[in-house]
Amino acid sequence: MTATITPKTVQESPSITANARGYVERVRGGDMGALPAVFGLVVLCTVFAILRPAFLTSGNFANLLTQGAAVTVIAMGLVFVLLLGEIDLSAGFASGVCAAILAIMLSGQGLPWYVAVGAAILAGVVIGTTIGSIVAKLGIPSFVVTLAAFLAFQGLVLLLVKGGTIIAIRDETILSISNKNLPPTLGWILLAVGVAAYAGLQLTRARKRASRGLTSDPISLIAVRVGALALFGGIAMYFLNIERSRNAAVVSLAGVPLVVPVIVVLLLILTFLLRRTAYGRHLYAVGGNAEAARRAGINVDRMKISAFVICSSMAAIGGIIAASRASSVDPNTGGSNVLLYAVGAAVIGGTSLFGGKGRVLDAILGGAVVAVIENGMGLMGYSSGVKYMVTGSVLLLAAMVDALSRKRAAATGLR
Amino acid sequence: MTPALELRGIDKSFGPVQVLHDVSLSAYPGEVTALVGDNGAGKSTLVKCVGGIHSIDSGEYFFDGKAVQIGSPRDAADLGIEIVYQDLALCDNLDIVQNMFLGREHKRGIVLDEDTMEEMAARTLESLSVRTVKSIRQLVASLSGGQRQTVAIAKAVLWNSKVVILDEPTAALGVAQTAQVLELVRRLADQGLAVVLISHNMNDVFAVSDRIATLYLGRMAAQVKTSDVTHAQVVELITSGRSGDLGLTNGVTV
Numbered sequence: 001m002t003a004t005i006t007p008k009t010v011q012e013s014p015s016i017t018a019n020a021r022g023y024v025e026r027v028r029g030g031d032m033g034a035l036p037a038v039f040g041l042v043v044l045c046t047v048f049a050i051l052r053p054a055f056l057t058s059g060n061f062a063n064l065l066t067q068g069a070a071v072t073v074i075a076m077g078l079v080f081v082l083l084l085g086e087i088d089l090s091a092g093f094a095s096g097v098c099a100a101i102l103a104i105m106l107s108g109q110g111l112p113w114y115v116a117v118g119a120a121i122l123a124g125v126v127i128g129t130t131i132g133s134i135v136a137k138l139g140i141p142s143f144v145v146t147l148a149a150f151l152a153f154q155g156l157v158l159l160l161v162k163g164g165t166i167i168a169i170r171d172e173t174i175l176s177i178s179n180k181n182l183p184p185t186l187g188w189i190l191l192a193v194g195v196a197a198y199a200g201l202q203l204t205r206a207r208k209r210a211s212r213g214l215t216s217d218p219i220s221l222i223a224v225r226v227g228a229l230a231l232f233g234g235i236a237m238y239f240l241n242i243e244r245s246r247n248a249a250v251v252s253l254a255g256v257p258l259v260v261p262v263i264v265v266l267l268l269i270l271t272f273l274l275r276r277t278a279y280g281r282h283l284y285a286v287g288g289n290a291e292a293a294r295r296a297g298i299n300v301d302r303m304k305i306s307a308f309v310i311c312s313s314m315a316a317i318g319g320i321i322a323a324s325r326a327s328s329v330d331p332n333t334g335g336s337n338v339l340l341y342a343v344g345a346a347v348i349g350g351t352s353l354f355g356g357k358g359r360v361l362d363a364i365l366g367g368a369v370v371a372v373i374e375n376g377m378g379l380m381g382y383s384s385g386v387k388y389m390v391t392g393s394v395l396l397l398a399a400m401v402d403a404l405s406r407k408r409a410a411a412t413g414l415r
Numbered sequence: 416m417t418p419a420l421e422l423r424g425i426d427k428s429f430g431p432v433q434v435l436h437d438v439s440l441s442a443y444p445g446e447v448t449a450l451v452g453d454n455g456a457g458k459s460t461l462v463k464c465v466g467g468i469h470s471i472d473s474g475e476y477f478f479d480g481k482a483v484q485i486g487s488p489r490d491a492a493d494l495g496i497e498i499v500y501q502d503l504a505l506c507d508n509l510d511i512v513q514n515m516f517l518g519r520e521h522k523r524g525i526v527l528d529e530d531t532m533e534e535m536a537a538r539t540l541e542s543l544s545v546r547t548v549k550s551i552r553q554l555v556a557s558l559s560g561g562q563r564q565t566v567a568i569a570k571a572v573l574w575n576s577k578v579v580i581l582d583e584p585t586a587a588l589g590v591a592q593t594a595q596v597l598e599l600v601r602r603l604a605d606q607g608l609a610v611v612l613i614s615h616n617m618n619d620v621f622a623v624s625d626r627i628a629t630l631y632l633g634r635m636a637a638q639v640k641t642s643d644v645t646h647a648q649v650v651e652l653i654t655s656g657r658s659g660d661l662g663l664t665n666g667v668t669v
Binding site for chain 2: 276292
């Protein structure tokens with residue numbers, strides 16, 4: 001991007017090498033984005049694949065996806081709160097409360113699944129509104145408010161499931177989210193449609209910008225992006241479509257787990273919200289400089305409340321996915337390490353704890369790192385103790401990368 | 416010539432403390448009016464009254480010769496009065512275009528119309544002959560102090576504003592950058608805007624202003640043409656409220 005501002009003449013679009021150079025400059029300036037997460041993912045996968053060949057099987061890959069899904073969805077919601085420089089420590093047990101409500105509605109009351117799902121998400125909205133209002137209107141630090149909510153919700157889950165019983169879930173629709181797969185052919189069709197739509201969108205945008213004399217991405221760069229999506233999507237699809245069942249004649253087990261399209265749809269919706277709407281722009285602004293946002297006429301309190309609402313609603317969806325995977329809800333749903341894994345996922349992916357920087361995609365990459373550690377170390381036969389310590393260290397490492405890149409960015413004037 | 420902005424007899428108190436006494440101020444289109452005064456003279460309060468952040472206790476407020484009531488910052492913005500505050504109120508994590516349109520984004524449906532915003536931002540910067548920024552899509556964090564000031568000023572003139580008030584725009588800048596910003600201030604006035612420049616720096620004031628208004632302890636000591644006064648006279652007005660025939664007469668009371 002070396003062009004000066006000359007809007008009357010048609011701008012020369014920067015070449016792909018200029019784009020690459022700009023990217024390298026940004027990374028060296030401290031704007032690492034998702035790079036550490038991608039790097040970590042590659043290293044971890046390589047190590048586990050060498051040490052434990054079972055890691056690379058199709059069955060384990062599918063298992064890994066369903067294993068990490070709930071934490072990833074909660075992390076996607078946490079990104080919104082983290083963008084404002086706030087934190088939600090109650091997201092884990094909020095997901096537990098919502099899952100318990102879902103289970104009671106399904107198994108206790110015998111209501112249809114859509115009513116139960118609606119109630120669970122509504123509970124998430126109520127939780128988010130309450131926490132957000134307290135943080136925004138009373139000015140209590142979100143750390144304290146959500147820590148209190150963390151304890152309270154832990155108690156609420158206990159009360160809801162009546163002191164430690166397990167509520168089993170038998171609803172087919174809910175169970176299928178984490179336990180059923182897309183038919184292989186449908187998977188390929190969806191992938192093809194997705195890649196084509198992505199390519200079409202990118203090309204129209206580039207052409208429109210070029211026709212107005214604005215800088216646009218070169219065709220070669222778009223080709224690389226679309227190609228990468230098609231390649232990695234294709235490899236994943238091929239792996240997941242391999243028959244995983246020991247006895248395929250009795251029960252066939254092949255295809256992309258249903259949680260994957262669910263997460264992709266959520267990713268698209270939330271990314272659109274953050275990148276293409278005024279709401280998302282204002283969220284970044286509040287995270288970057290709340291006073292500037294206020295002077296620009298943005299209602300900062302309302303932005304805060306809405307971020308907590310989105311976070312808790314995503315936690316509710318995470319709770320539903322967790323309940324589906326466990327086929328039950330117990331007092332520990334959404335408890336123990338779920339919250340810390342979710343915060344870890346968001347931060348490892350490159351969302352800043354200082355606010356103003358982060359993407360929904362980051363949460364997915366970070367969630368993948370967390371899931372790979374959990375899964376790979378489980379295969380290696382390490383105990384939970386070791387797993388927790390390693391995950392904790394990785395989270396600390398990610399926070400260090402965040403803090404250091406921030407320092408470096410301040411020094412080079414980039415952020 | 417009708418002043419674009421005219422205040423008459425403005426009083427403003429915060430509780431028992433009266434900050435502004437019977438202040439009058441006029442800003443003419445095409446001119447830079449410098450507002451000077453010592454610390455605590457009431458410059459910032461006056462500007463906040465103009466911008467609608469503080470309400471005035473009594474006095475008249477005219478815009479383009481018509482009496483108006485300003486109840487909120489939005490009222491002032493709707494009239495075409497923009498204030499560039501000392502702390503620039505830009506978001507470091509957003510780029511130049513995003514900052515210029517913050518809170519007033521162009522949309523098509525619910526989708527942001529990035530292309531139109533980028534074009535408008537580029538045109539505005541072009542009209543101010545700003546050529547120091549590399550790309551209007553670079554983050555504000557990567558800009559120098561002078562460039563940030565430029566973006567803040569460009570943001571203020573983007574909205575067909577008629578009056579632009581700059582609160583100490585050169586306070587934190589180096590020599591070269593100060594010259595750039597002053598040049599920009601002059602250009603704003605030459606385009607027909609009424610510019611009010613708050614400054615402590617006499618060199619800046621004499622370099623760009625057409626008129627000088629001096630506040631002394633919450634009173635308007637004098638509003639004079641820059642060409643009619645000397646450096647020393649203005650300093651005297653700032654420090655003692657009077658200079659020869661100019662300024663407040665002795666023994667003036669509330």
